[in-house]
Amino acid sequence: MSLSSALNIARSGLSVAALQTDLVSRNMANSETEGVTRKWASLSTNSTGGVTVSAVERSVDTLLQRLDRDNTSKLAQQSTVSDGLKAYTDFLGQPNDETSPAAKLSNLQNAFVLLSTLPSEESTQIQVVTSAKEMASQLNELSGTLSDINREVERNIRYDVSSANETLEGIAILNQKILRSTDGSIAQAEYKDKMDQMIDEVSGFMDVQTVTSQDGTVNLYTGAGTELVIGNQAKTISYDPVQGKLTAGSVDITPGPTGRGISQGSLSGLFELRDQHLPQMSAQLDAVAAGLISTMESANPFGTGGTGLFTDAGNTYDALSVKGLAARITVNAEVDNTIGGNPSLLQNGGNAATPSGDSSFITAMLDQFSQTVTVDTAGLGDVLTLSEMAPALVSLHQTTRASAESATQSTQTAGETIAASRNNFEGVSIDDELQKLLVVEQSYAANARVMTSINEMLDTLIQSF
Amino acid sequence: MTISSISTNQQSLSMRIIIARQNEELSKLTKETASGIKQDVFAENAGAATKSLQMRSFMASTSSYKASNELLEGKLDTTYEALSTLASEAQSFQNLSLAGGITSMNREEYRQEAEDTLARMVTALNTTYSGEFLFSGLSTDQKAVELDASGTSITYLGDTTGTPSARIDDDVTLNYGIRADDPAFTAIFGALTTVLTTNLDALSDTDFEVLRENVTTAMNDGITGLTSQAAGLGNNQAILESKINDQNSRLNIYNNAIAGIETANPEETALRLNQLLNQLEVSYQVTSRLNGMSLLNYL
Numbered sequence A: 001m002s003l004s005s006a007l008n009i010a011r012s013g014l015s016v017a018a019l020q021t022d023l024v025s026r027n028m029a030n031s032e033t034e035g036v037t038r039k040w041a042s043l044s045t046n047s048t049g050g051v052t053v054s055a056v057e058r059s060v061d062t063l064l065q066r067l068d069r070d071n072t073s074k075l076a077q078q079s080t081v082s083d084g085l086k087a088y089t090d091f092l093g094q095p096n097d098e099t100s101p102a103a104k105l106s107n108l109q110n111a112f113v114l115l116s117t118l119p120s121e122e123s124t125q126i127q128v129v130t131s132a133k134e135m136a137s138q139l140n141e142l143s144g145t146l147s148d149i150n151r152e153v154e155r156n157i158r159y160d161v162s163s164a165n166e167t168l169e170g171i172a173i174l175n176q177k178i179l180r181s182t183d184g185s186i187a188q189a190e191y192k193d194k195m196d197q198m199i200d201e202v203s204g205f206m207d208v209q210t211v212t213s214q215d216g217t218v219n220l221y222t223g224a225g226t227e228l229v230i231g232n233q234a235k236t237i238s239y240d241p242v243q244g245k246l247t248a249g250s251v252d253i254t255p256g257p258t259g260r261g262i263s264q265g266s267l268s269g270l271f272e273l274r275d276q277h278l279p280q281m282s283a284q285l286d287a288v289a290a291g292l293i294s295t296m297e298s299a300n301p302f303g304t305g306g307t308g309l310f311t312d313a314g315n316t317y318d319a320l321s322v323k324g325l326a327a328r329i330t331v332n333a334e335v336d337n338t339i340g341g342n343p344s345l346l347q348n349g350g351n352a353a354t355p356s357g358d359s360s361f362i363t364a365m366l367d368q369f370s371q372t373v374t375v376d377t378a379g380l381g382d383v384l385t386l387s388e389m390a391p392a393l394v395s396l397h398q399t400t401r402a403s404a405e406s407a408t409q410s411t412q413t414a415g416e417t418i419a420a421s422r423n424n425f426e427g428v429s430i431d432d433e434l435q436k437l438l439v440v441e442q443s444y445a446a447n448a449r450v451m452t453s454i455n456e457m458l459d460t461l462i463q464s465f
Numbered sequence B: 001m002t003i004s005s006i007s008t009n010q011q012s013l014s015m016r017i018i019i020a021r022q023n024e025e026l027s028k029l030t031k032e033t034a035s036g037i038k039q040d041v042f043a044e045n046a047g048a049a050t051k052s053l054q055m056r057s058f059m060a061s062t063s064s065y066k067a068s069n070e071l072l073e074g075k076l077d078t079t080y081e082a083l084s085t086l087a088s089e090a091q092s093f094q095n096l097s098l099a100g101g102i103t104s105m106n107r108e109e110y111r112q113e114a115e116d117t118l119a120r121m122v123t124a125l126n127t128t129y130s131g132e133f134l135f136s137g138l139s140t141d142q143k144a145v146e147l148d149a150s151g152t153s154i155t156y157l158g159d160t161t162g163t164p165s166a167r168i169d170d171d172v173t174l175n176y177g178i179r180a181d182d183p184a185f186t187a188i189f190g191a192l193t194t195v196l197t198t199n200l201d202a203l204s205d206t207d208f209e210v211l212r213e214n215v216t217t218a219m220n221d222g223i224t225g226l227t228s229q230a231a232g233l234g235n236n237q238a239i240l241e242s243k244i245n246d247q248n249s250r251l252n253i254y255n256n257a258i259a260g261i262e263t264a265n266p267e268e269t270a271l272r273l274n275q276l277l278n279q280l281e282v283s284y285q286v287t288s289r290l291n292g293m294s295l296l297n298y299l
Helices: A002-029 A062-089 A101-117 A122-180 A186-205 A265-299 A360-368 A386-426 A430-463 B008-035 B046-098 B100-104 B107-125 B183-197 B205-262 B266-292
Strands: A039-045 A051-058 A208-212 A218-222 A227-230 A237-240 A245-248 A310-312 A329-331 B145-147 B154-156 B165-169 B172-175
Touching: A002 A039, A002 A051, A002 A430, A051 A186, A062 A122, A062 A186, A062 A208, A062 A265, A062 A386, A101 A122, A101 A360, A101 A386, A101 B046, A101 B165, A122 A186, A122 A218, A122 A227, A122 A237, A122 A265, A122 A329, A186 A208, A186 A218, A186 A265, A265 A310, A265 A329, A265 A360, A265 A386, A360 B165, A386 B008, A386 B046, B008 B266, B046 B107, B046 B165, B046 B183, B046 B205, B107 B145, B107 B183, B165 B205, B172 B205, B183 B205
Parallel strands: none
Antiparallel strands: A039 A051, A208 A218, A218 A227, A237 A245, A310 A329, B145 B154, B165 B172
């Protein structure tokens, strides 16, 4: 009886060694696979004295996981904002770039200065018209860029919502699989790895918190506590582009200062761009356009209907329709020499009897650059002259971008430390696994040796008869 | 017992992050060394970048005022030259009128001199600068004066409402024009027309003497007027020159301030670049050594 029980014990040692080798080889093969945790066998002695695998353990630390996910959400939110802003501010340029609207406005002012000395010189008049056209088209382009980014943001919100829904559905399905799998099995450990990867993925879209039940299933909530996945039921996230609302099931989770909105993640970043930065930047571009149209019009209303150098798509300035003005601002066709206009209107103010050396209309327009604008500056500054508007716009927008980038960088640096700790805890050290393999190999050889010895002992016993 | 180990993947990831950061910084410093300008002024110091942007705007407007003022300086110089020619023509006729032997001289010669003087003065008054007539008031596209068919009198064709002015700096205007209908010119032309329209040969010596007296008085008034105009013009030239000097100094100040903000300090950049290259070299060596360190090599 004791020899056969020894044989069973040795056999259990062999099968445990085989399973351990399986785990070591899984660990080493997946040492580069993201989201796969290091696994090992938790061993115990069975009632007959043999060894058995009580559970396949995963190397996870819930605190590190939570910190890393928080950081992922925060980083996703900040980098979404800074990337969105950078796509626009690249067109604003650095102070020394000629592409900057500040440089364009300054070129226009300079052309006016020259024209005030040579008021009847046609080439100088044309230079003013050309600089004005460059200024207007720069505003048109910047406004177009903001609209493009806005469309991109809307598209990305829809993509993110659809990816998040897929992932939430995947989590609900995994909950079922975990429930059905054998407790402590390799399969369950693999499901849990997959579960963690999916939760990591959701944390890139929004801030989440998890509650793990005794049975190993995970319930997922937003940072503010709205249910996302409960057991095998996933809520559907939907986006209403008209109202600008985001809902999970029937609960409003639109990012914002009030309510149960999400506050991190790429979706939160996209909403920040959509509701805060882009409308504000558009309004400020419109304010510059409004400043140009209204001041030039009041100084020299030479055109039909009292229009000036700049028009709102051919019409005079209307304080009630400033929205979208940066996209509509054009140079008055009546002075545009390239389409049959007459640039000398700048000098004579629409009155052919004005003497050719009279520069009063030109100096009146030039004076506008150093006078405080009366239009709503949309937060560019309280007291601004026309020539200060473009530099104020460029520096405000560039500063917003630079601070968003610096916030992203510091979150990234802080996050790397946490991510490294998590990876070290969950990841595989090949050297360590090799050392474990040596021990397993020894144990396997020893158990096999025990079996050989028992076999020999039994043979001896049989031969003695 | 729990053994905390370093994940092989994380170890290589950390080294990759370090090297990627160093390469990013290297690219930035290389650009700054090559261009001499900071790569992102707004990121380095947002407040200073805003200042620099404003100063660039001041610099551009000062620089264009300066360019426009230099152009105006040329215009004033040309006006001054024309005015000198006019004064010297008038003075030379006045000298002839005042000469002692005038009473007995050939009166036709005197008349001829008046006619020539008038013609030369008309030419001088119709001087243009960059296509603009200088003595026509605001009608710079219009000739200032025209000699009538008989060649004895002139008509002013220019504008009578004002004189040209130019903006020489923010909120500083310079009125600089001289019109050909100025009383000084009217007096000179009146005197010359008198000589030309009178039958000089028919005058007795006494009458000629009266005419000569009248002509010299009128000419004297005119020449005095021209001198005072020339003084006013010279004053304008001085104002303009001092404005240009002032603008030059301001440009230097702006330029230095902008350079201080936007320029990357070459010594500092070079030093940082050098340090970074050394760090990067060490990083490569460590990465290579770490990759060589594995239990696998001893099994």
